[in-house]
Amino acid sequence: ASCLHTKWLGKDLYCYETMDSTNLEIRRLAEAGASHGTVAITEEQTMGKGRRGRSWLAEAGAGIAMSFLLKPQIEAQNSSMLTLVTALAVNEAICETTGIRAKIKWPNDIIVNGKKICGILTEMSLQMDEINYIVVGLGINVNIDHFPEDLSDKATSLQIEGGRKIKRAPLAAKVLECFEKYYDMFLKTEDLSMLQDEYNKLLVHTDQKIKVVRGSKEEIFLSRGINHRGELLVEDEDGKVSEVSSGEVSVRGI
Ligand code: BTN
Numbered sequence: 001a002s003c004l005h006t007k008w009l010g011k012d013l014y015c016y017e018t019m020d021s022t023n024l025e026i027r028r029l030a031e032a033g034a035s036h037g038t039v040a041i042t043e044e045q046t047m048g049k050g051r052r053g054r055s056w057l058a059e060a061g062a063g064i065a066m067s068f069l070l071k072p073q074i075e076a077q078n079s080s081m082l083t084l085v086t087a088l089a090v091n092e093a094i095c096e097t098t099g100i101r102a103k104i105k106w107p108n109d110i111i112v113n114g115k116k117i118c119g120i121l122t123e124m125s126l127q128m129d130e131i132n133y134i135v136v137g138l139g140i141n142v143n144i145d146h147f148p149e150d151l152s153d154k155a156t157s158l159q160i161e162g163g164r165k166i167k168r169a170p171l172a173a174k175v176l177e178c179f180e181k182y183y184d185m186f187l188k189t190e191d192l193s194m195l196q197d198e199y200n201k202l203l204v205h206t207d208q209k210i211k212v213v214r215g216s217k218e219e220i221f222l223s224r225g226i227n228h229r230g231e232l233l234v235e236d237e238d239g240k241v242s243e244v245s246s247g248e249v250s251v252r253g254i
Helices: 022-031 081-098 158-162 168-189 196-202
Strands: 013-019 039-045 063-070 103-105 109-112 115-127 130-141 209-214 217-226 232-235 241-244 250-253
Touching (some): 081 103, 081 109, 081 130, 081 158, 081 168, 103 196
Antiparallel strands (some): 039 063, 109 115, 115 130
């Protein structure tokens, strides 16, 4: 913790050797009265959760598995933008600590060379339609030298891309510092007006064809970047632009 230069994030910091899931742990801590900015980080995660009910493996010592607790006074409908805020923070932290220039796949996968290096899972607890608390969890593949065959064309690590091992504590600290900065910018307008341009510069697939999957329906669009609410603008073959929001769809490059 001595290398952590934050104002409020991680002042309450819980470090574990092993844990089922840091998102679950932050929920438990929140229910027990933990405060805004509490962080949980673990060496190994045995029941890591991914998006869409998938699991997220975190082998002991190889990655960063970290979650934090937020209690923002914002409209519940605006909370999904925090995932995009987190993606910006992770991207900047990776660049500053390793020099690797990653990209973002909307809404929140961090990509290097077309493969995923970090995943983010934001969960919300509501009380009478208002935000009770939000859990932001992120998993970064750091010192992993290879992936099993079924993952090797989809996943990569900082070690594979940078050719050397990376110290995890300074990277984790940098993620928290960058998050504070971007979170402040988000709160000023409660949207991404100040962050949209930066996000769009990092976005993969812009002006390319993407497949948008809504339930069993698949459509092809041109990706046109995000708007200030973090929705992805997509253009159909008649040139008509519409928005998709992150809860409802999955987007794939084709
Ligand atoms: C994804 O599917 O891309 C999201 C993966 C999120 C994984 C992280 S690891 C730390 C935190 N705890 C969890 O159980 N999941 C998130």
